[in-house]
Amino acid sequence: MIGKYELEITTRRVDYKLTLERNITILRGNSATGKSTLYRAVKQYEDDGRASGIRITCDKPCVVLEGKNWENDLREINQSIVFVDEGAKFINTEEFASAIKNSDNYYVLITRQDLCNLPYSIHEIYELNTDKIGNRMFCKQQRIYKSDNISENVMVSNIITEDSKTGYEFYNEYAISHNMICEHADGKTNVSKRIINKSNSDVTLIVVDGAAYGSEMNNTMILINSIPGYILFTPESFEWLLLNSNILNKPYILDILKEPYNYIESSEFFSWENYFTELLNKATRESEVVPYSKGNNKSIRMFTTEKNMKKIIESSDLRYLLKT
Known part of the structure; x- marks a missing residue:
């Protein structure tokens, strides 16, 4: 499935509005915030249709997935928006x-768990924001992690990257040329382990791939807010950062980055990180340079020249943090 979908669910008492842009959207929040009511509304409509008194407006069918036969049921579901409640025992399984x-x-996925088996985006983790007008409740999704904790008045002294491959090579090249230290965490599950109490006032920049870091975000933010x-810094991915700089001078790339959901087919790319x-x-192949590959450090050499590194930094929020 591909595209951006507006979903409206109307019950006798509550109106829900959701916007879905990626293959995985997470809904979380405390009890009594409307999550389970939303799920039950979709299920009731699926069972009883218009006789349920519920109205669902969406360009794609909305269905629920539950029970011990979920795997067989899922094989029969295509081109649909599938709701899974946190009570489903399979939701956090491989x-x-x-x-x-x-x-x-x-x-x-309606859950308060951090689903470590799934590569979901930090930008697609929501809670429901509810307003009451008269006797009706109006619920809209609200992004939990709104933006990076970037300050224009802070310059970093050290860098830690999630990536141990080309992303690390890029930041390490920058660190060497600016008398800084760059280390890698060797994977997203290790990033939080690197956040420790420090005896000095140095500021450390942590760089992760936001497109697939969702399962680690809660723990990471708890630590960052307390230490x-x-x-x-959470760009979609290192590859997105390079594409966004437009160093390759491909106008179609910037068009794609404006509305990625119109180009990324969910059955082909489990995460937007893979697509980028x-x-x-x-x-890079079109530009007749070394084709980019995560495992090939030679493929980022053109991006680590002084001129291009400056362009990459100045085209993103890194301009507030790193000197050029």
Whole structure:
């Protein structure tokens, strides 16, 4: 499935409005915030249709996935928006992650768990914001992690990258030329382990791939908010950062980056991070330079020249943090 979808669900007492742009959307929040009521409304409409008194407006069918036969049921669901409630025992299993990896559905997962088996975006983790007008409740999604904790008045002294491959090579090249220290965490599950109490006032920049860091975001933000001296930078991915700089001078790339959801097919790309990697590989091949590959450090040499590194930094929020 591909595209951006507006979803409206109207019950006798509550109106819900959701916007879905990616294959995985997470809804979380405390009890009694409307999450389970939303799920039950979709289920009731699926069971009883208009006789339920519920109205669902969306360009795609909305269905629920539950029970012990969920795997067989899912094989019969295509081009749909699939809701899974936190009571489903399979929601945090490897089997579920494997089953939806090449699916052509979008998924709304109602859960307070950090689903480590799924590569979901930090930008697609929401809670429901509810307003009451008269006797009706109006619920809209509200992004939990609104932006990076970037300050224009802070310059970092050290860098930690999630990535141990080309992303690390890029930031390490910058660090060497600016008398800084750059280290890598060797994977997203290790990033939070690097956030420790420090005896000095140095500021450390942590760089992660926001497109797939959702399961780690809660723990990371708890630590960053409680331990001073860390700033989190969350571009979609390192490849997105390179594409966004437009160094390759491909106008179609900037068009794609404005509305990625219109180009990324969910059955082909489990995470937008995967898509941006492929897009960068395609663009570098077209430019007749070393094709980009995460495992090939030679493929980023053109991006680590002084001129291009400056352009990459100044085209993103890194301009507030790193000197050029």
